[in-house]
Amino acid sequence: MPQTTILKIEAHRLFCELGAQAGLAVTDYRCGAEWIKDDRNRLHIVQRYDNSGAPSVVLKFAQRPVDKEAFGRILDAHHGAQAALSGSELNTVPQILAEDRCAQAYLMQYIAGDTFLELCRNQSNHTPLLRKAGAWLAAFHGGTFQQKRPFQPRFMVRHMGKLAGQMRVGERRISGQGQFITYADRIGEFAGTAEGHIGTIAAKHGDLNAHNILISDHATAGFDFLGTDNAPVAYDIARFLQSYTQLVGDMDDLKTGHAVPQRAWDAFFSGYDLVGADDPTVIFLSKVQILTDWNRMQDKTTLKSLLRLERLKEIARQAFT
Ligand SMILES: Nc1ncnc2c1ncn2[C@@H]1O[C@H](COP(=O)(O)OP(=O)(O)OP(=O)(O)O)[C@@H](O)[C@H]1O
Ligand SMILES: [Mg+2]
The missing domain is CATH 3.90.1200.10 (Aminoglycoside phosphotransferase (APH), C-terminal lobe)
Structure with a gap:
């Protein structure tokens, strides 16, 4: 099976796991868009999941490189930035809804815009x-x-x-x-x-x-x-x-x-x-x-x-x- 197919299957599994943790009705969501980064060092997938009755969410899964400590620091930085900007409606950071540091994945709020x-x-x-x-x-x-x-x-x-x-x-x-x-x-x-x-x-x-x-x-x-x-x-x-x-x-x-x-x-x-x-x-x-x-x-x-x-x-x- 091509590695991007495996990546997508794993990403969907992680969406179900993290979505359930965040209290979402995961079966009501469909993947509406995705970005894959596949180069020598990195294999990342970002997917937007849509549900007509609820706000969209975004899953990010970094399959490669495997470096749980570095991934943990990325999440810590994201949380730190979100806390620092929590008082502003104009300048924001997407809210993290659930995370799995071992699997190198997190689910966050979807931000509309370009x-x-x-x-x-x-x-x-x-x-x-x-x-x-x-x-x-x-x-x-x-x-x-x-x-x-x-x-x-x-x-x-x-x-x-x-x-x-x-x-x-x-x-x-x-x-x-x-x-x-x-x-x-x-x-x-x-x-x-x-x-x-x-x-x-x-x-x-x-x-x-x-x-x-x-x-x-x-x-x-x-x-x-x-x-x-x-x-x-x-x-x-x-x-x-x-x-x-x-x-x-x-x-x-x-x-x-x-x-x-x-x-x-x-x-x-x-x-x-x-x-x-x-x-x-x-x-x-x-x-x-x-x-x-x-x-x-x-x-x-x-x-x-x-x-x-x-x-x-x-x-x-x-x-x-
Ligand atoms: N929370 C979000 N809401 C809306 N769109 C998002 C969100 N997170 C990511 N995206 C979209 O997904 C794209 C890829 O996300 P991200 O930058 O996290 O991945 P990446 O693999 O690190 O890409 P790159 O190395 O090119 O920056 C973004 O450019 C953006 O268009
Ligand atoms: Mg990026």
């Missing part, structure tokens, strides 16, 4: 969307604020130096690595006033890409948290804005020395109010994020991934000039 990415692809004015995403992230960081701490760029500078070193000796190979090494060697030059800047530390979403935010007319929801780390808020901001830029950013508005188009940057910071648009840690980490994404770009086979790499190289050319 992903930030789908909305950006379907409308030319991204300003209101970026503002809403910024507001959601500010609510999440504000609700999980830990402390203020001086920022130390040297960890990322060292990390990039290490990657470049591995590439030089042939231990690691990526597409366009000659160019990557040039930029990685120079990343320290861009730390500027980020060094020692008193930054804001809060919970880190860890994987805030353009498709992990759902927006409707009434609310914005974030999901798919990666773990329970606390970190400078600039990491999530840089990750989100880089994902946006690489996928749908206006390249004509990307100025020399910048990692993100100016209008998009300003729109995001019209919603994000914990640190300003001139924050040196965000400016520095936005450049670091380009290299992080470049280093992780493994798939060199599909046209989509080749086009994404070309866009990334163009962004890097602007950012590191």
Whole structure:
């Protein structure tokens, strides 16, 4: 039997188990939509279950990799974020209805709306969307604020130096690595006033890409948290804005020395109010994020991934000039 068929059968079994735990009449629900992530490292399924007489729910089941501790941290982060945002109707996190940490599955509330990415692809004015995403992230960081701490760029500078070193000796190979090494060697030059800047530390979403935010007319929801780390808020901001830029950013508005188009940057910071648009840690980490994404770009086979790499190289050319 194909592995995705087995995955679907197991997902349905987990839906019945978790749905019963949550007090749902599981036999009245039908699977209405599903997303499968099947790559070298991961086999995940997300399914929406609908019932004409009750709200829809979403099952998420991560069959691979098997790492119960990491999965537990994902759930802890999700619960933490939900608690932090529980007072807001505008900025939310889907409520978890039941979970099975051993099976690596959970059932949550379905959020109506479209992903930030789908909305950006379907409308030319991204300003209101970026503002809403910024507001959601500010609510999440504000609700999980830990402390203020001086920022130390040297960890990322060292990390990039290490990657470049591995590439030089042939231990690691990526597409366009000659160019990557040039930029990685120079990343320290861009730390500027980020060094020692008193930054804001809060919970880190860890994987805030353009498709992990759902927006409707009434609310914005974030999901798919990666773990329970606390970190400078600039990491999530840089990750989100880089994902946006690489996928749908206006390249004509990307100025020399910048990692993100100016209008998009300003729109995001019209919603994000914990640190300003001139924050040196965000400016520095936005450049670091380009290299992080470049280093992780493994798939060199599909046209989509080749086009994404070309866009990334163009962004890097602007950012590191
Ligand atoms: N609670 C929810 N309500 C509505 N839609 C959801 C919900 N959770 C997930 N989705 C939808 O399912 C898709 C995949 O979910 P999720 O991001 O959790 O899976 P994933 O396997 O981690 O995907 P990726 O790695 O691409 O982010 C989302 O992009 C979203 O469209
Ligand atoms: Mg996701």
